Amino acid sequence: xxxxxxxxxxxxxxxxxxxxxxxxxxxxxxxxxxxxxxxxxxxxxxxxxxxxxxxxxxxxxxxxxxxxxxxxxxxxxxxxxxxxxxxxxxxxxxxxxxxxxxxxxxxxxxxxxxxxxxxxxxxxxxxxxxxxxxxxxxxxxxxxxxxxxxxxxxxxxxxxxxxxxxxxxxxxxxxxxxxxxxxxxxxxxxxxxxxxxxxxxxxxxxxxxxxxxxxxxxxxxxxxxxxxxxxxxxxxxxxxxxxxxxxxxxxxxxxxxxxxxxxxxxxxxxxxxxxxxxxxxxxx
Ligand SMILES: [Fe+2]
Numbered sequence: 001x002x003x004x005x006x007x008x009x010x011x012x013x014x015x016x017x018x019x020x021x022x023x024x025x026x027x028x029x030x031x032x033x034x035x036x037x038x039x040x041x042x043x044x045x046x047x048x049x050x051x052x053x054x055x056x057x058x059x060x061x062x063x064x065x066x067x068x069x070x071x072x073x074x075x076x077x078x079x080x081x082x083x084x085x086x087x088x089x090x091x092x093x094x095x096x097x098x099x100x101x102x103x104x105x106x107x108x109x110x111x112x113x114x115x116x117x118x119x120x121x122x123x124x125x126x127x128x129x130x131x132x133x134x135x136x137x138x139x140x141x142x143x144x145x146x147x148x149x150x151x152x153x154x155x156x157x158x159x160x161x162x163x164x165x166x167x168x169x170x171x172x173x174x175x176x177x178x179x180x181x182x183x184x185x186x187x188x189x190x191x192x193x194x195x196x197x198x199x200x201x202x203x204x205x206x207x208x209x210x211x212x213x214x215x216x217x218x219x220x221x222x223x224x225x226x227x228x229x230x231x232x233x234x235x236x237x238x239x240x241x242x243x244x245x246x247x248x249x250x251x252x253x254x255x256x257x258x259x260x261x262x263x264x265x266x267x268x269x270x271x272x273x274x275x276x277x278x279x280x281x282x283x284x
Contacts, residue, residue: 007168007251009047009281011161011244012178013210014040015271016058016130018079019191021086029192029264034134036261036273041135043260043275050173051096052136053103053144053164055157057181057237058127061147065114065160067104068122068145070095075123086126091133096142099173103144106167112156127180141176146240154226154239158219161243165251179241183207185232188268195270202229203263203270206238210274213255215245232269245276252278 014037019030026034044052058081073093079086100116107114128145146160161177168175183206184199194200202225209218222242226235249255257276264271 004172004174006050006170006172006174008165008177008244008248009049009174010044010176010275010277011241011248012040012044012176012273012275013183013238013241014131014135014178014180014273015182016127016180017266017269017271018082018085018126018130019266021079021089021126021130025085027191030266032262033264033271033273037131037134040260040273040275043258044135044176045140047176047281048174049141049176051099051142051144052132052176052178053146054128054132054178054180055146055148055237055240056125056127057148057233058125059145059147061149063149063151065107065112065149066147067100067114067116068095069097069100069116069118071097073124073143077124077126077129079126086129089129089133091124091129093132093139094142096144099142099167099171100144102167102171103164106163106170107160110159110163112160131178131180148233148236152236154222154235157236157239158243158246161240162247165244165247177241177244179237181232181237182266182269182271183231183238184229184270186230186268191267192265193268194265195268199229200270203272207259207263207272207274210245210276211257211259213249213257213276213279215249215255218242219246248276248278252280254279
């Protein structure tokens with residue numbers, strides 16, 4: 001049997017404001033982002049991936065990387081920092097235990113301590129739930145999740161993005177990689193408030209570099225974006241997406257990206273869904 005060509009088929013940043021969590025309660029200014037997640041999901045599923053690997057900004061681990069190896073992810077998502085916005089949304093998604101184990105093995109082999117678990121009492125944070133329930137409402141694609149690790153730096157997160165691609169190649173699994181985070185994230189009180197003009201400019205530059213596949217520039221500029229843009233979770237989550245883009249560029253050369261939905265605000269943060277693919281991908 002010919003081994004399928006695996007690896008990342010797209011590297012994505014998808015935003016997850018809890019105001020998007022329950023659609024009927026979502027404010028007007030954020031509804032475009034919900035529609036964008038649905039369109040992003042249709043495009044991602046059309047790539048016929050074996051799994052979506054999502055790196056969440058709101059599942060926080062202090063020391064180690066973790067990968068859940070559940071056959072089925074089932075539970076009720078409550079946004080612990082905004083339980084009025086997401087008071088209890090049930091979810092049920094397929095997992096991918098073999099890929100979860102392979103990702104843990106791949107990280108450990110590179111000296112990045114990663115553990116697996118399968119307790120049924122664990123439940124998803126809203127950084128996992130919000131994008132995924134719009135992107136794949138029927139759970140047609142198995143899910144593997146990664147936390148934001150406080151003891152990791154952005155460079156380690158870039159490496160994790162690249163390693164997930166390597167694990168996909170080794171296992172023959174086609175992977176859509178999603179970093180679930182905002183762009184600039186200097187949050188303030190006031191749901192409808194925009195980032196400063198300067199940070200909006202930084203966000204638009206990020207979108208431009210990503211959608212034009214300008215990988216070398218994006219990697220070189222990333223520390224400035226993280227610092228001046230006050231990227232979410234110290235830039236850890238956006239860094240794994242950039243690592244995924246670097247891996248795609250190394251194997252496929254020319255890349256191209258697309259923004260799904262608008263650029264929109266939420267409490268001073270800047271939000272956009274952006275996917276980057278090999279230029280030869282049928283996703284474009
Ligand atoms: Fe967030």
